[in-house]
Amino acid sequence: MKVIVIGATGTIGRAIVQAIGNRHEVILVSFSKSMIKVDIADKTSITKMFEKIGRVDAVISAAGLAKFGPLAELTDADFALGLENKLMGQVNLVRLGIDRVNDNGSFTLTSGILSRKPMKGSIAISMVNSALEGFGRAAALEMPRGIRINIVSPNWVIDTLKAFNMDPAIGTPVEVVAQAYMQALEGTMNGEVIDAIK
Amino acid sequence: MKVIVIGATGTIGRAIVQAIGNRHEVILVSFSKSMIKVDIADKTSITKMFEKIGRVDAVISAAGLAKFGPLAELTDADFALGLENKLMGQVNLVRLGIDRVNDNGSFTLTSGILSRKPMKGSIAISMVNSALEGFGRAAALEMPRGIRINIVSPNWVIDTLKAFNMDPAIGTPVEVVAQAYMQALEGTMNGEVIDAIK
Numbered sequence: 113m114k115v116i117v118i119g120a121t122g123t124i125g126r127a128i129v130q131a132i133g134n135r136h137e138v139i140l141v142s143f144s145k146s147m148i149k150v151d152i153a154d155k156t157s158i159t160k161m162f163e164k165i166g167r168v169d170a171v172i173s174a175a176g177l178a179k180f181g182p183l184a185e186l187t188d189a190d191f192a193l194g195l196e197n198k199l200m201g202q203v204n205l206v207r208l209g210i211d212r213v214n215d216n217g218s219f220t221l222t223s224g225i226l227s228r229k230p231m232k233g234s235i236a237i238s239m240v241n242s243a244l245e246g247f248g249r250a251a252a253l254e255m256p257r258g259i260r261i262n263i264v265s266p267n268w269v270i271d272t273l274k275a276f277n278m279d280p281a282i283g284t285p286v287e288v289v290a291q292a293y294m295q296a297l298e299g300t301m302n303g304e305v306i307d308a309i310k
Numbered sequence: 311m312k313v314i315v316i317g318a319t320g321t322i323g324r325a326i327v328q329a330i331g332n333r334h335e336v337i338l339v340s341f342s343k344s345m346i347k348v349d350i351a352d353k354t355s356i357t358k359m360f361e362k363i364g365r366v367d368a369v370i371s372a373a374g375l376a377k378f379g380p381l382a383e384l385t386d387a388d389f390a391l392g393l394e395n396k397l398m399g400q401v402n403l404v405r406l407g408i409d410r411v412n413d414n415g416s417f418t419l420t421s422g423i424l425s426r427k428p429m430k431g432s433i434a435i436s437m438v439n440s441a442l443e444g445f446g447r448a449a450a451l452e453m454p455r456g457i458r459i460n461i462v463s464p465n466w467v468i469d470t471l472k473a474f475n476m477d478p479a480i481g482t483p484v485e486v487v488a489q490a491y492m493q494a495l496e497g498t499m500n501g502e503v504i505d506a507i508k
Contacts, residue, residue, distance in 0.1 A: 155386075182452055183404075183405065183408075183449060183452045184452070186405075188353075191398065191401070195393055195397075195398075199393075199437075199441075200389065200393075203389070203437070206381075207381065207384075210381075226444075226448070227444050228444075228447070230444070230447050230448030230451060231448075231451065232451050232452055233452075234448050235445060235448040235449055235452065237448075238444040238445065238447060238448035239397075239401070239441045239442075239444045239445040239448065240441065240444075241444060242440040242441050242443055242444025242445070242447075243397075243437045243438065243440050243441035243444065244437075245440055246424075246425050246426075246428070246436040246437045246438075246439060246440025246441065247433060247436065247437040247440070249426070249428050249436060249440075250424070250428035250429075250432050250433040250435075250436035250437065251381060251433055253428060253429065253430050254380055254381045254382070254430055254431075254433065
């Protein structure tokens with residue numbers, strides 16, 4: 113399959129490319145570090161990306177920004193970041209990409225464990241991750257031509273926990289998270305939220 | 311308790327007022343039909359409402375607009391309506407109301423069954439309802455002074471189904487839905503998503 117991986121240079125994106133790279137033709141896309149770039153918060157940028165790449169069998173997104181911070185400190189702009197970038201950015205990959213994905217292809221987007229296991233400071237992220245899961249469940253009912261859509265909800269990745277000086281014992285190896293994307297890509301599931309938790 | 315009910319003239323709001331009106335001091339608020347009005351999509355309007363009413367023990371919201379329609383027809387503005395009105399409108403009731411709610415008070419917001427049981431055309435609504443549920447779970451961890459926050463997720467109300475020419479057999483009487491708000495108001499639950507389904 114010809115597969116776009118957006119966020120290909122991030123922690124999870126790199127692991128996805130590693131996992132599927134020798135099984136499929138992978139086009140790496142990121143905000144700034146790949147040959148092909150995209151700003152998912154900008155619809156024009158998304159359209160240009162699809163025009164550059166042409167038709168594909170699958171779109172995987174492990175991209176999207178949202179703000180961590182306590183309710184008392186989050187600004188309107190902090191909430192808007194998550195809504196415009198991680199949420200509508202990924203939603204718009206589907207809206208603008210649907211006519212560019214081949215029959216029986218797939219979209220796989222990324223939410224995260226904070227949707228259902230929040231922590232102090234995760235309000236804006238929990239909200240956006242939950243929204244993506246609701247979007248995926250509903251969008252699956254309307255996908256044309258056998259196209260599937262699923263949401264991977266990764267647990268904390270061990271490397272991320274280490275970078276934040278958090279306890280790595282609660283985390284999941286990034287290779288395990290990457291398997292969830294491969295299952296979504298190669299399997300038959302549709303409208304699922306796949307918990308990538310070991 | 312002194313309780314604000316926002317959306318007090320809607321199908322669910324009226325039933326909430328009916329259920330709690332003889333047990334609490336209820337201030338009815340709506341977009342256009344009450345003595346006290348609010349446009350939840352407008353932060354200034356929310357602040358003016360709280361200034362007019364003064365301190366309260368609880369805020370119940372059964373308000374918020376989001377657009378029903380198939381993915382292929384939803385515009386950017388349709389997605390924005392749900393995000394700015396039903397989602398951020400209710401989120402902003404909490405952000406702007408938190409310092410006006412008494413110790414051990416509560417917020418009760420409204421999502422809806424489409425968050426987890428989507429149907430064709432519910433994409434924008436399912437997304438927003440899920441977002442509210444994620445927000446509620448996370449916000450509960452940060453509420454000060456014993457304040458609680460819960461989300462009621464009402465099933466389809468029988469009267470609404472009838473109005474849409476849908477099968478009323480799948481619906482819930484609005485009086486049953488109203489009981490969920492009373493439980494959230496008078497109980498001890500926090501961070502819960504209360505399925506108002508009979």
